[in-house]
Amino acid sequence: MGKWMNRTINPSVGLESEDHIPVEDLARLAEGGVDTAERQHLIGHLNRCQRCYQILQETLKDLSAETSMLPVAVPWWRTRMFYALAASILLVLLIAGPLAIKQWTQSPRVILASLDLDQGLKDILLEDDALKWEKKERVSRLLTALQQRGLAVKDLNLVLLSKPYYQKKSLFGPKEVLHIRIDKNVAYLEVEEKD
Amino acid sequence: MYGKIMDPEKIISSSDLLVKIETVCKRRFSAENDQNECYVYVIDSLKADNFKRLRAFKGKSKLNTYLYSLINALVIDFRRKQFGRRRIPAGVAKLGKWAETVYRFVCWQKFSFDDAYDFLRIDDLYSGSYIQFIKEIDPIKKAPCRENPAFQSIDETPESTLKNINAEGSNPLEFLIQKLDREMRIKAIKVIRETTVELSEDDQLLIRLVYGSDQSVAAAARVIGLPASTAGKHLKSLLAKYREKLLAVGIREP
Numbered sequence: 001m002g003k004w005m006n007r008t009i010n011p012s013v014g015l016e017s018e019d020h021i022p023v024e025d026l027a028r029l030a031e032g033g034v035d036t037a038e039r040q041h042l043i044g045h046l047n048r049c050q051r052c053y054q055i056l057q058e059t060l061k062d063l064s065a066e067t068s069m070l071p072v073a074v075p076w077w078r079t080r081m082f083y084a085l086a087a088s089i090l091l092v093l094l095i096a097g098p099l100a101i102k103q104w105t106q107s108p109r110v111i112l113a114s115l116d117l118d119q120g121l122k123d124i125l126l127e128d129d130a131l132k133w134e135k136k137e138r139v140s141r142l143l144t145a146l147q148q149r150g151l152a153v154k155d156l157n158l159v160l161l162s163k164p165y166y167q168k169k170s171l172f173g174p175k176e177v178l179h180i181r182i183d184k185n186v187a188y189l190e191v192e193e194k195d
Numbered sequence: 196m197y198g199k200i201m202d203p204e205k206i207i208s209s210s211d212l213l214v215k216i217e218t219v220c221k222r223r224f225s226a227e228n229d230q231n232e233c234y235v236y237v238i239d240s241l242k243a244d245n246f247k248r249l250r251a252f253k254g255k256s257k258l259n260t261y262l263y264s265l266i267n268a269l270v271i272d273f274r275r276k277q278f279g280r281r282r283i284p285a286g287v288a289k290l291g292k293w294a295e296t297v298y299r300f301v302c303w304q305k306f307s308f309d310d311a312y313d314f315l316r317i318d319d320l321y322s323g324s325y326i327q328f329i330k331e332i333d334p335i336k337k338a339p340c341r342e343n344p345a346f347q348s349i350d351e352t353p354e355s356t357l358k359n360i361n362a363e364g365s366n367p368l369e370f371l372i373q374k375l376d377r378e379m380r381i382k383a384i385k386v387i388r389e390t391t392v393e394l395s396e397d398d399q400l401l402i403r404l405v406y407g408s409d410q411s412v413a414a415a416a417r418v419i420g421l422p423a424s425t426a427g428k429h430l431k432s433l434l435a436k437y438r439e440k441l442l443a444v445g446i447r448e449p
Contacts, residue, residue: 002366002368002369002372002373002406002409003306003310004369004372004373004380004384005366005368005369005372005387005406005407006407006408007314007317008317008372008384008387008388008391008407009387009388009391009399009402009403009406009407010403010407010408011403022251023248023251023261023264023265023268024251024252024253024255024256024261024264025255026264027256027257027260027261027263027264028255028256028260029418030256030260030263030264030414030417030418031256031257031260031417032417032418032420033255033256034420036420039419039420040396040397043396043397043400043418043419044396046400047396047399047400047403051268051271053403054267054271055264055267055268055271056264056418057404057408057410058219058223058263058267058270059260059263059264059267060404060410060414060415060418061222061410062215062218062219062263062267063259063260063263063414064410064411064414065218066259119427167365170367170370170371170448171367171368171370171371171434171437171438171441171448172371172438172442172447172448173448
């Protein structure tokens with residue numbers, strides 16, 4: 001963590017209270033298991049008590065580390081949901097298929113667009129520094145993101161990035177725009193900085 | 196309620212708990228000896244008074260989370276017990292509060308003298324120039340400091356975690372502070388501190404957890420009772436507020 005921000009904004013030692021939050025309440029807070037009124041009371045204390053704040057933030061760190069070490073298991077209900085979803089999609093396709101095909105054939109072959117580079121798009125670009133995206137999951141995430149931002153793109157087979165993208169951390173950083181050209185299911189991406 | 200309370204004797208002998216204690220102690224202490232003493236202290240404290248601390252668990256949280264919180268609380272106690280009795284050398288103390296603070300920062304918490312100067316200025320404990328400071332710290336440099344270089348911090352935040360963010364990090368406030376020169380950095384830190392205390396209690400904690408303690412937005416959001424996506428958007432608006440205040444006093448990214 002950053003030494004400057006840590007020293008600048010963490011709760012003061014001077015104002016530390018002797019009347020600390022019970023450990024179990026800190027654990028409940030870390031889990032998000034307290035109601036609004038109680039939370040307000042606890043948060044008020046945490047902003048002034050270094051000891052309680054420290055216990056909470058170390059607990060969050062432990063929970064986070066433990067979660068990241070667990071193997072990703074797919075719960076049974078997700079599988080069932082998957083099948084339910086697949087059945088729904090099949091039904092929609094059967095009903096709306098002809099319309100979709102018509103729409104598909106009428107859509108333009110080349111799509112050009114420029115989007116503000118928001119955090120969602122940045123997260124996808126920052127996954128790795130490959131210029132040619134081979135991972136289907138990543139291509140699929142980009143496709144979904146573009147559709148969510150209103151682009152009438154139906155499918156993507158390949159994504160080519162003009163140059164590796166790196167996070168701009170500046171608080172005053174320039175606005176970034178993502179230029180997209182989609183031709184024959186291949187997306188060409190370029191990030192441009194705007195003043 | 197998340198479940199029935201377990202038998203404390205079974206909990207204390209479980210490998211799961213022992214691994215938890217070992218992990219926390221290793222993270223908080225760099226010296227192997229301190230790690231071992233921490234481990235023994237936590238175990239002894241858990242056993243004390245017929246497992247009083249474990250018996251205090253009422254089942255309102257998950258046992259796993261409770262154990263982590265309890266271990267962390269005991270580690271803080273251990274740290275204070277272990278290092279709380281240290282005294283600042285008389286030769287340093289007679290120079291005044293500023294000198295004691297420098298000694299704490301440099302000897303106990305392993306910051307550099309340059310960092311100590313900045314912290315003094317931020318807290319208005321020293322008003323002299325840097326050159327003057329360098330001259331005046333001579334007696335502090337000569338004072339005994341058994342912790343240095345094999346130093347163990349008594350600060351609640353271990354020195355090992357107080358590293359500058361790496362290139363992949365995403366803390367725009369820290370990043371800005373790092374890039375500023377000394378005078379601007381001191382000014383910026385004061386603005387950030389003032390802006391933080393003006394925020395609502397929820398927002399203060401959100402900022403502290405995410406930008407002061409490097410917690411994930413999701414974890415911080417859970418604590419303040421917001422969905423992660425809402426907290427993420429809110430953080431952006433809070434950053435905009437900091438940006439405005441910094442710009443208002445003429446601080447820009449160099």
